[in-house]
Amino acid sequence: MSRDDERRGEQAPDGSGAGPEQPEPHKPHESHEQPAPHEPHQGSEAPEQLALIRETVREHKKRQQPPKAKPRTWRGAELASGLPVARVLVDKGLVHLDRYFDYAVPAAMDEEAQPGVRVRVRFGAGEREGRREGGKLTNGFIVERRADSDFTGKLAPLAQVLSPEPVLGPGLLQLCRAVADRYAGSLADVVQLAVPPRRARAERKPSPKRRPRPKPPEPGGWGRYEQGEAFLAALAGKEAPRAVWTALPGRESWADELARALVATLASGRGALAVLPDGKAAARVDAALTALIGGDHHVVLTADAGPEVRYERWLAVNRGAVRAVVGTRAAMFAPVRNLGLVAIWDDGDGSHSDDHAPQPHAREVLLQRAVTEQAAFLLGAHGCTVEAAQLVESGFARPLVADRSVVRAVAPLVRTVGDRDEARDVAARSARLPSLAWNVARDGLERGPVLVQVPRRGYVPRLSCERCREPARCPHCAGPLEAAGEGAELRCGWCARGVPDWRCPECGGVRLRGRVFGARRTAEELGRAFPAVPVRTSGGDHVLDTVPDRPALIVSTPGAEPVPEAGPGYAAALLLDGWALLGRPDLRAGEEALRRWLGAASLVRPQGEGGSVVIVAEETLRPVQALVRWDPVGHARRELADRAELGFPPVSRMAAVTGPPEAVTALLASAELPEQAEVLGPVPLPVVERGQPRRPGDPPPGERWERALVRVPTGSGAALAASLKTALVSRLTRREGPAAHIRIDPPDIG
Template identity: 50%
Template sequence: MLSVPHLDREFDYLVSEEQSDDAQPGVRVRVRFHGRLVDAFLLERRSDTDHVGQLGWLDRVISSEPVLTAEVRRLVGAVAARYAGTRPDVLRLAIPPRHAGAEKTERVAPLLPVVTPVDPAGWARYNRGEAFLDALRQGRAARAVWQATPGESWCDRLAEAAAAAVSGGHGVLAVVPDQRDIDALWQAATSLIDESAVVALAAGLGPSARYRRWLSVLRGEARLVIGTRSAVFAPVDRLGLVMVWDDGDDSLSEPRAPYPHAREVAMLRAHQLRCAAMIGGYARTAEAQALVTGGWAHDLLAPRPLVRAAAPRVIALDDDGYAEERDAAARSARLPSMALRAARSALDRGAPVLVQVPRRGYLPTVACARCRTVARCRHCMGPLALSDRGAEGAVCRWCGRIDAALRCRRCGSDAIRAVVVGARRTAEELGRAFPGTPVVTSAGDSVHPAIGPGPALVVATPGAEPRAPAGYGAALLLDGWALLGRQDLRAAEDTLRRWMAVAAQVHSRADGGTVAVVADSTIPTVQALIKWDPVGHADAELAGRTAVGLPPAVHMAAVDGGSEAVAALIAQAALPADAEVLGPVDLPPGVRRPPATPAGQPAIRMLIRVRRDDGLALAGALRDAIAVVSARGDHEAVRVQVDPLHVG
């Protein structure tokens, strides 16, 4: 496959008589192009050509396995058009590298697997839940955005939906954020569906094992595919249901060109095949809410009395309003007395307590105790952090150098204070406040998938919270300002998602479950957690973005690179008539520079905004402009992302 954008088109080759039987549409082939051999896919066989001139010969058929199906080929083309990308880039995401040994495995005749009858009681708790299951059995194109209730076993509900579709003779695709979710859904699914018909696809598999499993899907042996973002392209036979769990998770956004989001690809696939689709989560994104308000999907909600009965008690403790009520132990653990009492009550009942801290490490950011100037590295100006109690000097988080003689650049003081307290420091403080209670830290490279029964204090960063077999008795959500105060379009949405993921694991109010969040109680996101109203929050987010012209109310493209390269690309593009060009602005934090940006030249970002109806026109214009720039040989100097996850 040719990676240069201006060569993203079909090329004709002659096929010899000896190769004719194996050279079928969808197989991998090797051809000579511009004097060198390149790998390609054979798209179709024709008896004529519109090429004027002499045709070359197909060099050889690499494998007779038709790995590129017509359905996936159509999806690849649609994704490339949607994200202003090239088909070769999308094909690299859709089809894993070949392993010859895996193709030699014996084929198994596809059979309808044994499926345990689904008990509809779990879905009956939701309005129109049973009707949704019936639609899946009958193969109808039901589309839903499912709001899971607190304490809900989401993997059991997804497994039941999959079993209903499989029992009707249809294939199912389930996309989840990470390996822990794959394992949980696999366990639930194989209790209802014959294990031989369930396949898990994840990046953690070795190349050979992943390709072998992918081939079992291609050959129709698997009826349910569970995987992370790239599994959304899996060639599931007779696909009848596509499911995405927790679509707000960053890991569902592909970091490689053309940067598609698994949710968008899944919904595009459901639209092409006219099959059922479901997006589920404890919280809700503005994009999912837009599908409901636009009429493409309907709500799957539980009645409010049931939600209130299942939810824990949520209390907000304002950052500046509880200092006077701390007792001695609370001061050492930077917790208000009310949160401390909730934790003690849960531990006395024999239940674990979860403490969510936004940052890992010990003291990830420190400042001068006198003038509050943030401590920075003398070499690269990166932020300094203390790695442990009694550490000899601070470590730069950018270059790794150690500053053994901390002294403020502004006032000369050698006294420091914590700006942000990390998970390990919090665990240390809680250990002093609760002597004799086991303290577990789950963060960074040391993530615990689950904890054992019994009382324990679990300190975790967002996304690394272990599962508790019987749920948590209480949860303490610290430093809410660190999550809510991020300069990011999705800060509020992402904060509520992370908080609700924790609160959903806490016992109900009737069982004594309490969630204490340290944040301003007047903030709408905090109120949404207290009321357990993710739908209202998503609706408000969508309305707010519509008012100011931000995705998903509009389509927006980000063009990153050096100022000259960005200006040249935009000038080349035949943008829609009402397109707005915004910028330039600095690249958002954490966004890497395009690889060919000239050294010493700052990378900038220009934004192009169009109406929803002009999204494909915008992507097409940028795609054509990239092809022109590519023909000049400098396409790597610019990066184009349509509807990027982080606008700025």
């Protein structure tokens, strides 16, 4: 046999190297010594045969070893070798793209491209052809590094790592996913609310050093509540109590009590989070915390700080350098380490409901965090919402209330002026200020400032015909006519057109009367009634934080009441035009009116110090009686019982589906709703004229939309959200006509 034949015999037809002619490998000591006794002497050819045998052995060993993996490349660039796939949450808030997308990790980005960091990727073009190599540059977050991908096409690489700072940790990602599922929204939309925009200069700054835990605080004002001291002790003892707190009236007492709850949690070595409705309330808690333990243990997250400072503070929390956060609505997602307490103040305030998709409510997000992170929960307010009452009724939380004797000692005296009293009162008919209110204001001005709450801002925001009482509307767009001042020309509140020659289309009358009087008109009337007293207004774009503790009339819209700088509070308060708050076509009208009244009355001195409140509203109404007795909890319980009988939230869960009629009908027809789901409607929505102010969820100007309500029992809320979202994704994916809009737990269903 020739050597060529021998070599051909070494290679099997299948390339495995296991051919029939392959010689058996020799051991090294046998190949280098003399030949075996039975083998003939080969003479000069023996060294060549030994070399051939050695070469055959080496090739055999090479074939048995696994081949070295070639480095993966993309257009000449080497990819990461360990975990070459990055699963990315692309910053696209489209609900039908609510999933992760895989991208290849270049070797140059291997170290920085870690879970939680911000990246830029190519997204859009090429998806239909099974590749991701085109599209526009889009921001995103890496959520996971993987060894392989479920995507069958060729992965495009990450375009850029914007920052190595991990800002979307596993806990925050889990919270955002839960919120998106609850509200039938997309994860990218929730992450936009949770993670503030990047500021490179803030990332380069070092975070402050972590401060040692403070000592547990003294009970302070918590001693006035029946279970207040026990609640504070449980927080300091690393427990997780849950409470609905009805705060006693007082100028600053609630802020100090909330601050002590936060400090007690910090003393246990855990983190704390408090969400307030506005910057004024956050500033009060910030001042109270600073007075107790200094300003190094917490940060304030509000829009007033500016984007760079706010992001710098947020990074300090995310890095674990700061363990306590006080902030407004967006702070509900603050990534506090080892969270021990979540607190929300005045959950009935509309500021706690986000206007951006999917429109989550801070109360529900904090409830989710309390359950998931096993933290304590505290819901506090001067009033009590039906949602808070349901938390107590269901056993999820316990009430934190004061004894009735304590309430009477710190609350002001509340008196009413009803319709019958106004009819008999000459001063009320002529000056819109009943005699009782005038006398209370006069007596109060001898001791300090007097607060006057009016339901609307402006001068005369609502007018009607003097003869037939028909609302005065613009002849061009049917918007409401307004008077900007005494003797000023009438203007439309929607299109701003002037209407110099108005005539009533019903009766032909030309004289107008005011239906609702604003803060500026009220201030003008009070200035004439009390010419020697300064009059200041607060509301709209001009909100006062504080006022001096000296005689003055402070005219304010609800929620814009300033706090006296020093002293026990206002000497008196007048709550005018109560019918305007109670007459709103809303299921929450009574609850909201009582909340507004309690907020203003809580700034008034106690009855023992001469504090007095006069409310101009019918005394037989339930919210008015609750204010007179200072019993917000009883009012909330009765409201909850009424809603349970009618099947209204929060006893049930609801979803509002709005949009063009064909979109609403098609979505409801394709959705696999829970068995106990009840569809109410659809009904047409009012057409929004051009120039008319729009609220979230209102149709575009001139378009006709419908709204349907879907109601299910409380235990089926998750199934309802999932079914509606699945149906919406299917319609958007197939491009089956216009899209409908889904809102879970709409605040207004009246």
